[in-house]
Amino acid sequence: MRVHIGKIKGKRGAYEDFSFHEALPAPWEGVEASRDVPVEFVGRVTNTGKGYHVEGVLRAVATVPCDRCLEPFRLEMASQVAEEFRSAPYGTRDSTPDQESPGEDQDALDDWNVFQGDTISLDDVVREHLVLALPPKLLCHAACKGICPKCGQNRNQVACDCMVDDVDPRLSALMDLLKKDQ
Ligand SMILES: [Zn+2]
Ligand SMILES: [Zn+2]
Structure with a gap:
């Protein structure tokens, strides 16, 4: 231009x-x-x-x-x-x-x-x-649901039955720490 x-x-x-x-x-x-x-x-x-x-x-x-x-x-x-x-x-x-x-x-x-x-x-x-x-x-x-991390299907198109842990890895490390404290 x-x-x-x-x-x-x-x-x-x-x-x-x-x-x-x-x-x-x-x-x-x-x-x-x-x-x-x-x-x-x-x-x-x-x-x-x-x-x-x-x-x-x-x-x-x-x-x-x-x-x-x-x-x-x-x-x-x-x-x-x-x-x-x-x-x-x-x-x-x-x-x-x-x-x-x-x-x-x-x-x-x-x-x-x-x-x-x-x-x-x-x-x-x-x-x-x-x-x-x-x-x-x-x-x-x-509201795009993205791709299933387990089966790789597009979750907007397929309702797969995978059980997915949606916990952020950083958050799960924190939760481990909290468990140790108890
Ligand atoms: Zn999308
Ligand atoms: Zn899946």
Whole structure:
């Protein structure tokens, strides 16, 4: 995903709207999707005078395996994006912020992305935002029963008769200790 800023270059306050529908190749951190992930990103890039402000709404739907039962399911992701970009010659991350005049945007200094030429690539920002939008556990549904540790069947599909000790191993060590005390 690349936005071209040639038309708004040198014009503070000028903006350009964009709308991307692209497939982002997987896997990326946390998402072992079986296919490329279709991503929609609709937003606006604005020339702020110092750089470019990109904001918009990001949506994606990935088919990923459930953390508990391993069955693939549709995972919908959405994120609100607001990012600053500065062109590389004066916006390189490695340049020491100390040399800038104090008080000017000090808190924003670490917080920009770098681009070169007339094109801003949004791919890294899009991936970062989607990874942050992931739930801590990827579950096909909140009540997923997972796989039976004894017979290996998917307990959402089969009601097996296995007797499973659901005690956490750390907890059982504690219970052993408690038994010794008695
Ligand atoms: Zn599941
Ligand atoms: Zn079982």
